[in-house]
């Protein structure tokens with residue numbers, strides 16, 4: 434079923450495009466949803482600034498009257514949407530960080546410099562309290578670095594085994610890749626040897 438809109442668009446549209454309205458012909462309003470919404474938006478634009486003060490006043494009065502109710506409602510709402518909000522907040526924080534990276538870095542650095550002693554003290558305290566957890570985490574991290582032959586692991590190997598300094602290694606960055614291949618070869622040979630000794 435179709436009907437012609439009596440609003441500004443004047444188009445003939447499907448009956449579903451007209452808002453439900455009791456008392457109108459066919460239970461539908463004569464003006465289509467689009468025209469109705471547009472009119473609403475225009476009216477909102479025109480009157481929004483005019484009524485701002487009055488609206489704020491009304492809201493303030495309502496707020497003072499119903500503060501407890503509003504907070505209680507808010508609490509339930511927050512509780513019910515906890516996970517969704519956590520996700521959203523995480524996303525927002527990440528976005529904020531990406532968009533303000535350089536500014537944040539400067540601010541954090543300044544903040545750190547200003548409170549350096551406090552932070553160092555906190556760090557010391559934290560390390561003391563979490564000694565076991567930290568050492569376990571370090572172990573896991575080192576093991577992982579050893580398996581994947583990370584740059585850091587290779588760097589440390591070069592430093593410890595050959596007494597090279599970070600500065601020297603940085604002057605010859607190809608050393609890292611080179612040593613990585615050496616270790617890979619050694620590991621492969623050892624693997625082969627182990628396989629042979631178990632089969633024989």
Ligand SMILES: [Zn+2]
Nearest residue numbers: 438442465468
């Ligand atoms: Zn219309």
